Amino acid sequence: MPIRFDNVTYAYPAEESDLVAVREVSLTIEDGSFVCICGENGSGKSTLAKLMNGLLQPTVGVVTVDGKTTATEEEKELFAIRQKVGMVFQNPDNQMVASIIEDEIAFGPENLGVPREEIGERITYALEAVGMSEHRKHTPYKLSGGQKQRIAIAAVLAMRPEVLVLDESTAMLDPRGRAEVLKVAEDLHRQGITVVLITHFMEEAARADRVVVMKDGRVVMDGAPEEIFRDREAIAKYDLELPVADALAASLVEAGLPLEDKIYGESALAEAICRSK
Amino acid sequence: MHNVVFGQYYPSDSVVHRLDARMKLLAVILYIVTVFFVVDYAMYAALFLFVFAVALIAKIPLKVLFRTVRTIVFLVLITSIINLFFTQGDTLWVHWHFIKIYREGVERAIKLALRLILLMLFPSILTLTTTPMELTDALESLMSPLKLLKVPVHAIALIMSIALRMIPILVEETEKIMQAQKARGADFDTGGALKKAKAMIPVLVPLFVGAFRRADELALAMDARCYSSVAKRTKYRVMRFALRDLFASLFCIAVFSLVFLNKYLWPFDEMILSLFGSL
Numbered sequence: 001m002p003i004r005f006d007n008v009t010y011a012y013p014a015e016e017s018d019l020v021a022v023r024e025v026s027l028t029i030e031d032g033s034f035v036c037i038c039g040e041n042g043s044g045k046s047t048l049a050k051l052m053n054g055l056l057q058p059t060v061g062v063v064t065v066d067g068k069t070t071a072t073e074e075e076k077e078l079f080a081i082r083q084k085v086g087m088v089f090q091n092p093d094n095q096m097v098a099s100i101i102e103d104e105i106a107f108g109p110e111n112l113g114v115p116r117e118e119i120g121e122r123i124t125y126a127l128e129a130v131g132m133s134e135h136r137k138h139t140p141y142k143l144s145g146g147q148k149q150r151i152a153i154a155a156v157l158a159m160r161p162e163v164l165v166l167d168e169s170t171a172m173l174d175p176r177g178r179a180e181v182l183k184v185a186e187d188l189h190r191q192g193i194t195v196v197l198i199t200h201f202m203e204e205a206a207r208a209d210r211v212v213v214m215k216d217g218r219v220v221m222d223g224a225p226e227e228i229f230r231d232r233e234a235i236a237k238y239d240l241e242l243p244v245a246d247a248l249a250a251s252l253v254e255a256g257l258p259l260e261d262k263i264y265g266e267s268a269l270a271e272a273i274c275r276s277k
Numbered sequence: 278m279h280n281v282v283f284g285q286y287y288p289s290d291s292v293v294h295r296l297d298a299r300m301k302l303l304a305v306i307l308y309i310v311t312v313f314f315v316v317d318y319a320m321y322a323a324l325f326l327f328v329f330a331v332a333l334i335a336k337i338p339l340k341v342l343f344r345t346v347r348t349i350v351f352l353v354l355i356t357s358i359i360n361l362f363f364t365q366g367d368t369l370w371v372h373w374h375f376i377k378i379y380r381e382g383v384e385r386a387i388k389l390a391l392r393l394i395l396l397m398l399f400p401s402i403l404t405l406t407t408t409p410m411e412l413t414d415a416l417e418s419l420m421s422p423l424k425l426l427k428v429p430v431h432a433i434a435l436i437m438s439i440a441l442r443m444i445p446i447l448v449e450e451t452e453k454i455m456q457a458q459k460a461r462g463a464d465f466d467t468g469g470a471l472k473k474a475k476a477m478i479p480v481l482v483p484l485f486v487g488a489f490r491r492a493d494e495l496a497l498a499m500d501a502r503c504y505s506s507v508a509k510r511t512k513y514r515v516m517r518f519a520l521r522d523l524f525a526s527l528f529c530i531a532v533f534s535l536v537f538l539n540k541y542l543w544p545f546d547e548m549i550l551s552l553f554g555s556l
Contacts, residue, residue: 055501079503087501094491095498097435099410099442106513111503119513141445159502 003029003052003085003163003196008061010047021047023217024061029163029196034189036197036208036225040239044217049167049198053085054078083112086156090168092140092148101127101151102136108159119158126154129191130184146177150184163194170199182207202229203243206265213238245269285345287405293335294406297522298415304529305403311533312395319545320536321391327532328398335406345401346394353393357386413437418516432506439495443488450487454480 010022021044029035029052039045050056051063054070063070065081072078089095098104102123109119127133130150140148149169156164166185170178182204189195197204205211211228213221215238221228229235229246242250245266253259258276288294293301315321332342366381407415417434424430455465458479465476539545 050497053501055497075505075508079505079508082501082503087498089494089498089501091491091494093446094494096442097439097495097499099438103410103514107504108502110510110513111505111508113509113511116511116513116515119511123513155502 002031002066004062004064005048005051006062006064008051008058008063010044010051010056011059021217022051022058025217025219027212027219027222029194031162032189032192032194033210034186034195034197034208035210035212036199036205037212037214038199038202038205038240039214040200043214045198045200045214046167047217048214049087049165049196052163052165052196053082053087055087079112083159084161085163085165086159086161087165087167088149088152088156088169090171092145092152092172095152096140096148096155099139099141101132101138101140104140104151105155105158108155112159122158122160126157129157129188130154144177145173146180149173149177149181153181153184153188157188161193163196164188165196165198167198168200170201170204178204202241202246206243206246213240215239285401285404286408287337287341289336289406291334291336291406292521292525293331293402295521296406296525297516297518298407298411299418299516300518300522300526301403301407302412302415302419304526305400307529307533308399309396311536312392314536314540315392315395316540317544317546318388319549320539321388321395323532323535324395325391328395328402331399331402335402337402337405341405342398342401345405346397349393349397353390356393357390360389361386409441410438413441414514414516429506431510443491446491447484447488451480451484454483 005025005027008022008025009020011020023044025048037045037048047056051058051070052065054063054065054072057063057071065085068077068081070078070081096104097107105123105126106119109122114122123136124133127136130153132147132150132154135143135147135151140151143151152169153164153166164185166181170181173181178201185195185197186207195208197208199205205228206225208225211221211223211225212219213228213234220238221231221234229242229250232242232250235242241247246269249259249269249272252273257273259272312324315324329339332339361378361382362376364379364382364385365377366379368380369377370380370383371378404412413434416437417430420428420430420433455463459465463476463479465473465480468476
């Protein structure tokens with residue numbers, strides 16, 4: 001069920017700002033892929049995300065999900081799209097409606113009119129998928145940021161989506177919370193859910209199987225993370241920051257150290273350097 | 278912070294906790310009406326006994342229960358004192374300079390104090406044994422007939438539950454803003470009431486701006502999760518009126534009707550006095 005952008009431009013309504021956030025983007029997000037969309041602040045990456053489930057509708061061009069356009073006034077059709085393309089936002093506190101976790105997760109299925117017994121099963125499934133089963137009856141208030149975002153992901157999973165869009169969902173988290181959320185995203189990807197990760201952290205991009213770089217509303221780079229990371233000129237041009245380990249690896253390769261041309265984590269790089277003697 | 282989320286909720290595993298919140302809410306409303314019809318001391322005693330019995334079944338320590346009364350001590354004292362000095366009657370008990378205290382005044386002061394305390398106690402049991410979330414559900418369910426009059430009952434209930442959810446977040450944000458202002462030399466603790474109120478303005482402005490931003494984001498998140506105020510939704514949490522709710526209702530009705538019997542048919546105090554007189 002691919003999401004297809006066909007020459008999409010999005011301009012915010014004139015009374016809000018005269019900003020054209022997305023310009024002439026054509027892009028297809030394939031089934032089962034793990035796509036990372038990155039770019040600096042104001043590059044239009046978040047707007048691109050909101051175009052995927054009809055929260056925003058293109059000014060010019062067409063966005064289709066499963067062949068159906070998101071530019072519809074029909075609530076039913078929009079809901080069908082939003083059920084398939086689940087979205088988690090940046091601030092975990094600003095996307096929860098209920099004071100008890102199981103009620104929070106039930107909210108989506110309730111909106112879809114899922115029968116009560118099935119909602120119970122879906123809550124169990126969703127909490128298990130994010131590893132938060134023991135918190136079912138608790139309040140989200142005392143949880144850490146990472147845990148809250150996992151609950152927000154569970155709340156989307158309970159709607160049985162095919163695509164999970166994480167719209168800067170790791171931006172407000174500490175490193176540990178980010179790692180938790182990324183692990184959940186990777187697990188879900190392995191289970192066949194398409195993951196679209198919007199982020200400005202390049203080390204998160206390394207985990208994806210495709211990286212889309214945006215700048216001033218345009219897609220400027222699109223490829224496997226290895227390809228993107230290798231293009232140091234472009235990286236500098238688009239204000240991206242390579243993860244420390246990979247920036248180091250690139251410099252070492254340049255300096256003539258016989259390293260493999262791939263993406264390393266910190267520990268893998270350390271090992272490779274030791275072995276290269 | 279537990280208090281901010283659960284209000285006064287006193288977690289415990291009791292029958293009263295498990296009762297249907299709608300039943301408890303209705304019982305409290307009936308109780309409040311009933312208390313205004315109590316006349317005799319014997320009936321006051323009976324109602325206190327009733328409240329204590331319910332508290333005992335709910336496993337709420339009396340200390341916790343009476344904590345709620347502390348908030349109205351001042352009100353009780355003031356109203357009692359006013360009634361004590363300003364009620365005129367037939368039997369003069371104290372006459373000292375311009376102060377006249379009649380027997381009726383004393384009686385009225387005592388009964389008023391008892392009534393106010395009773396009015397505080399039983400509703401407290403409701404909030405001690407029911408979470409705010411359950412109460413919201415109960416209100417939604419009890420107000421559902423209003424849907425026929427096109428009142429958006431579900432939306433009202435959702436607004437209440439979101440408000441409950443946002444309280445701890447806004448409290449925390451207020452603290453953060455105040456600390457930030459203090460770090461920059463703001464003074465919230467000295468000066469008169471007016472000065473203190475003025476010092477709050479720089480706190481309230483960012484708080485409100487933040488609250489609106491949150492509301493905006495929340496609306497977007499609800500949209501993304503297919504919320505519609507008109508579409509038919511299911512409800513995960515259901516309330517069931519069980520057998521125990523029936524028994525509890527009958528018990529409450531029995532006690533409450535005693536009050537009306539006392540007022541209109543059986544003057545308990547006189548009956549007790551004549552019993553002692555005949556001995």
